[in-house]
Amino acid sequence: MTRRRIVCVSCPVGCEINVDIDQGSIVHLEGNRCPRGEDYARQEAVEPKRVLATSVHVAGGTYPLVSVRTSTPVPLERIPDMMEHIKRLTVSAPVRLGQVLDRELLGTQADLVATRDVPQGSPHPACTPPAPAGSRPHVAAD
Amino acid sequence: MNVDVLVIGGGAAGMAAATAAAQAGARTQLLERSLRLGGVLDQCIHPGFGLHRYNAELTGPEFAHRQREELYASGAQVCLGTEVIGVDARARQVRSVSPQGVHTIAPKALVWAAGARERPLGALQVPGSRPSGVYVAGLAQRMVNIHGLLPGRRAVVLGSGDIGLIMARRLHLEGTEVAAVLELKPFAGGLLRNVVQCLDDFGIPLLLEHTVIALHGRRRLEGVTVAAVDGSGRPRPETQAFIEADTLILSVGLIPETELVPFVERDPGNRGPAVNARMQTDCPWVFAAGNCTVIYDLVDTVAASGAVAGEQAAHFALGRMQGLGPDIRLSRGENVAHMVPTSLSPGVPTRLSLRVPQPLGRARVLLAGREIARRPGLRPSEMLEITISHELIAQLDSCPEAKLEVIPL
Ligand code: SF4
Secondary structure, eight states, X not given: OEEEEEEOOSSTTXXXXXXXXXXXXXXXXXXXXXXXXXHHHHHHHHOOEEOXXXXXXXXXXXXXXXXXXXXXXXXXXXXXXXHHHHHTOEEESOBOTTOEEESSGGGSSOOEEEOSOBOBSOSSOOOOOOOOTTOOOBOTTO | OOOSEEEEOOSHHHHHHHHHHHHTTOOEEEEOSSSSSSGGGGGOOSEEXXXXXXXXXXXXXXXXXXXXXXXXXXXXXXXXXXXXXXXXXXXXXXXEEETTEEEEEOOSEEEEOOOEEXXXXXXXXXXXXOOBOEEEHHHHHHIIIIIXXXXXXXXXXXXXXXXXXXXXXXXXXXXOEEEEEEESSSSOSSOHHHIIIIIGGGXXXXXXXXXXXXXXXXXXXXXXXXXXXXXXXXXXXXXXXXXXXXXXXXXXXXXXXXXTOTTSOBXXXXXXXXXXXXXXXXXXXXXXXXXXXXXXXXXXXXXHHHHHHXXXXXXXXXXXXXXXXXXXXXXXXXXXXXXXXXXXXXXXOEEEEEEOSSXXXXXXEEETTEEEEEESOBOTTXXXXXXXXXXXXXXXXXXXXXXXXXXXX
């Protein structure tokens, strides 16, 4: 029987979970402060998975990039390949938060989802905010 | 329009404050100097935000998106591209500048939510040359995640705060080799989950009790000399080693931004304004929230502090503020590095955020000698959140000051 210490990364608490593994299966587990930790440790013991967050090039948008995440955790060891794949993608603006930009990444069950809106436009939008109402414009030197 | 509550800063704290103030019935205006709301959330593209506030694990831009929708629904007025250039405490006036000119607003209450600044290289007194290639972590994050620029090919990260750890992973994923993350202290500055999922996952070494003792390179950084430090943080010359790198990322702390409100009392431990349970400073019309009061570790807590400040500022502006007596000052006992608020307000139930200066095992938290919490393990990277009830505050009512302390068990 082997004992492993697994740090749950599912939330900021970061519980240290002790896991006893006998012939490839978990026989005992302690230290998690909530049930999510158990699911996490069981997955971690067989195949570590993480949510991947990165960016995709955008053509014709107010940002040159759109931030993206995978819809579900993906195998940690596939992340380098996925990064190579994602770096080669370009999408065109507009992009909406929640829009799926690529399906079933490299044959996994994860989709690539935009995490922000990128409207169409130039990367440096003209600066025309409304003047605060009721206030009197002054010259800078007064 | 007459402004009841003016909020300075459009990050997580400011958006929450303006939303809460408008919802409480105050005519509310928010000034943000950049052209987007969201503050630093915009560039924090990794997940890990929102578990408390939205009961979901969101990325920074997703968290900011939800807050923006709430803000616009609240009816608060938002002025982007508008930078505050002065706050006149006596006249209760705020001057700002936008492309339309300079504006003066006389709000009934102000919420200062200007966030924090990163400690730069100049604060560290590192010997050696001053080549290009040295970046504070937040700047490097902005370059990579907003502008799509890589700061360099081989990096050393100094400081293991959360931003440093997150940037080590981000640079690694984008193809910058990360030689090592150095930490002066014997423990990581950031959350344990970030040490695991940012460094361990990718085999990036974390060198505890190490620091950079010299920079090399004339135009561009060519490398750094690193050394182990002794118990008091002094480098041990016999351990020095050269690491080749064209990039040095600094994650060596954040400083609350209070430059334009120098007239409010500051808490020396937090380095931001001293605030009561209403997030109100000693200048009664000025409230403060978010990372300009203390460096928080979760955006959820930042937003919660903003909501308190916004609602209470609205009550103040509309003459509805109720109190049951004078504030009770908190004094720092043992093992209290950061604490917000810095005083309790009778009649106002309080969420106290507290940070210990070094890792403690099991510990209990005492307020005026009464136990208010007990925790299995305390680390400086995780703020402790403690709810202090009405009743407990009422019991303290007669004392002008109460000691807060953390006692290891
Ligand atoms: S076990 Fe639960 S509380 Fe502990 S880190 Fe995991 S999700 Fe968080």
